[in-house]
Amino acid sequence: MRKFFLLFLAWIPQVMAHPHAFIDMKIKLLVNEEKLTGFRMQWRLDEASSSEMLYDLALAEGDATAKQRLVDDVMKNVVAEHYFSYFFDKNNKKIKYKSTPKNYGMHAQGTYLEYYFDVLLASPQKLAANQFMLMTYDKTYYVAMLYPEPVRQSVDFSALPANCQGKLIEPNIDEKWRSYAMSLDKSQRDTDNSLGAMFAQTIKIQCE
Numbered sequence: 354m355r356k357f358f359l360l361f362l363a364w365i366p367q368v369m370a371h372p373h374a375f376i377d378m379k380i381k382l383l384v385n386e387e388k389l390t391g392f393r394m395q396w397r398l399d400e401a402s403s404s405e406m407l408y409d410l411a412l413a414e415g416d417a418t419a420k421q422r423l424v425d426d427v428m429k430n431v432v433a434e435h436y437f438s439y440f441f442d443k444n445n446k447k448i449k450y451k452s453t454p455k456n457y458g459m460h461a462q463g464t465y466l467e468y469y470f471d472v473l474l475a476s477p478q479k480l481a482a483n484q485f486m487l488m489t490y491d492k493t494y495y496v497a498m499l500y501p502e503p504v505r506q507s508v509d510f511s512a513l514p515a516n517c518q519g520k521l522i523e524p525n526i527d528e529k530w531r532s533y534a535m536s537l538d539k540s541q542r543d544t545d546n547s548l549g550a551m552f553a554q555t556i557k558i559q560c561e
Contacts (some may be wrong), residue, residue: 361466371492372494372495372496372497372500372526373495374398374399374400374401374402374495374496374497375398375496375497375498375499376396376397376398376402376496376497376498376499377396377397377399377499377500377501377507378394378395378396378397378489378498378499378500378501378507379394379395379500379506379507379508379509380392380393380394380395380489380507380508380509380556381393381509381511381512382499382509382512382513382519382558383471383473383512384480384512384513384514385477387479387480387481387512387514387532388474388478388479388480389474389477389478389480389485389558390474390477391450391451391471391472391473391474392438392471392472392487393456393469393470393471393472393521394436394470394471394472394489395467395469396467396468396469396498397465397466397467397497398465398466398467398468399465400464400465402466403461403464403465403466404464405459406423406466407457407464407466407532409423410423410459410461410466412497414417419434422458423459424457424458424468427459427468428454428457428468428470431454431468431470432452432453432454435450436450436454436472436489437489437490437491437498438450438472438487438488438489439488439489439490440474440485440486440487441485441486441487442478442483442484442485443483443484443485446514448474448475448476448478448485449474449475449476450472450473450474450475451472451473451474451475454470454471454472454473455470455471455473456469456470456471457469457470457471458470468490474496477547480501480513480514480516480517480558480560481516481557481560482560482561483560484558484559484560485557485558486555486556486558487555487556487558488550488553488554488555488556489553489554490549490550490552490553491549492547492548492549492550493548493549494548494549494551494552497552498553499554500521500554504521507521508521508556510558512561513558513560515560516560517559517560517561518558518559518560519556519557519558519559520556520557521555521556521557522555522556522557523554524551524552524553524554524555528549
């Protein structure tokens with residue numbers, strides 16, 4: 354995980370407590386013949402975290418090979434971390450992804466850097482009479498990965514058939530855990546690998 358974040362996170366001195374950086378996410382469910390096939394993801398880094406990679410991107414301007422190398426390096430590490438995403442069926446069984454993302458890349462959005470990619474399931478999942486949960490997070494909560502408001506623009510359930518409903522569930526965090534996270538400074542990145550799950554939002558898909 355450390356190698357992945359060092360590829361694009363700059364030092365953020367004004368933030369002394371966890372989290373130290375932020376990724377705003379968007380997601381679209383991919384459905385084919387009433388089976389869930391994967392997710393289309395967009396991750397936008399905060400302005401401070403974007404700056405270093407935007408500099409490298411500017412250096413690669415006009416050099417398609419160098420730019421692709423930057424993208425490939427990041428995506429290899431995203432894949433190595435299972436896309437930072439944990440997907441479960443109604444029996445709480447973890448569902449695997451394919452090891453190669455599709456349609457991936459990155460681009461600048463003003464002073465922000467955005468990554469985009471399709472995460473495909475190793476096996477398409479039948480939606481009927483099923484339930485799924487998806488959580489995306491950095492285990493250490495060094496980086497907060499969030500679906501920002503308004504939710505309807507961040508989480509796209511439009512591909513779901515009529516017998517399915519989707520919703521985003523916010524975490525219920527005890528104040529003691531908020532205080533604990535705030536007590537961790539930047540040097541304590543790998544202190545607690547349980548924090549990310551506690552603070553993660555959950556996408557729930559329920560089908561009849």
